[in-house]
Amino acid sequence: MPELPEVETTRRGVEPLVVGKRLRSIVVREPRLRWPVSLPDSLPGQRLLSVTRRAKYLLFVFEEGVLILHLGMSGSLRVLPDETPYLKHDHLALIFEGERSLRLHDPRRFGSAHWQPVDAGGEALEAAGRHRLLSGLGIEPLDPAFDGAYLKTRARGRRLAVKNFIMDGTVVVGVGNIYANEALFLAGIRPTVQAGRVSLAGYEVLSRRIREVLGSAIQMGGTTLRDFVNQDGNPGYFRQVLNVYDRAGEPCPLCGQPLKGIRLGGRATVYCSKCQRAQGFRP
DNA sequence: ACTGGCTCCTGAGGGC
DNA sequence: TGCCCTCAGGAGCCAG
Structure with missing residues (x-):
């Protein structure tokens, strides 16, 4: 379940290994991802110009279009010598010049791959932004x-x-379940409060906490040993720095009272009923 | 316009 | 030890 920090870390890990290289061939070993994978025959031969990100979508900008990849919740990327044997669940491989193979590994197949063509002279990221999966997205x-x-x-x-x-x-992208729980804890806001009833001051703290929690996770990703060339393309979580996620029943790090675990919108939600209130109170 | 619920899938983990 | 069962989760989609 890559969250935004993991996706960004993946982008940074993979980018220097493949950018500027020409694509030789594509292998679709399993097209049944979240949507059937269908990539154009015109893709091989194109040079990869950049690797960027919008929300949790990785954007591989080629000369004539953009490959839009999503890692779903179990996806990971690695860059390997082409002769490396495929693993189970290696669904897609982009083989670049120099026999480098960029592989998408995704056991649960919630990930996706789409191709968005760019008109000659058109701006690639602008075109990608018009893709139906990206067009409605909220702010970064x-x-x-x-x-x-x-x-x-x-x-x-x-x-x-x-x-x-x-x-x-459609409001703000990249805030997955883990970081939503964490940011609300740090802001002292109870997850169940109606959105319209949170004050401006509450949202000022919350927006800052969201930025901090995602930003520091990206920083950690950059400093954590993570090898996109060998086996470990799969970023782990940093449970030791998480205050509440997956800690229902454990003592609140602030007051010691057991953390409460509920389900909200079908997702595991953890909070401290003493430290997290309707408006929040931590600056 | 909003909202909540459903759906895809497999591996992990619990229970016995 | 091993088997079976349940369940989690990103996010698009749809029904109410």
Whole structure:
């Protein structure tokens, strides 16, 4: 379940290994991902110009279009010599010049791969942004324009739980279940409060915490030993730095009271009923 | 316009 | 030890 920090770490790990290289061939070993994988015959022969990211989508910008990859919740990428045997669940391989093979490994197949062509002279990322999977996405959490005022405006009149609200990708992208739980804990806001009832001050703290928790996880990803060339393309979580996620019943790190575990929108939700209140109170 | 629920899939983990 | 069962989760989609 790569969250945004893992996707960004993957991007940074893979980019220097393949950017600038020409694609030789594609192997689709299992087209049945979340949507059937269908890539054009014109893709081999194109040079890879850059690897960027929008939300949890990785964008491989080629000369004539953009390959849009999503890692779902069990996907990972590795770059290996082409002669390396395939593993079970290696569904897609992009073989670049120099016999480097970029492989998508995804046991649960919630991931996806799409091709978005770019007209000659057109701007690739703009074109990718028009893809149906990307066109409705909200702001990036690390964008400076993502702040309390933005969240407050978007939350006006909305009655869903604030946790579900910040996990809504049309509002802000990349806030998965783990980091939603963590950010709400750090902000002192109870996950079940209606989004429209959280104050501007509450959203100012929350937006800052979201940025911090995602930003520091990306930093950690950069400093954690993670090898995209050998076996370990699969980023692990940093459970030791998580305050509440997967810790229902354990003592609250702040007050010691047992953390409460509930389900919200079908997702595991953990919070401290003493430290997390309707408006939050931690600056 | 909103909201909550369903869905895809496999591996991990619990129970016995 | 080993088998069987349950369940988690990203996010698009749909029904109410």
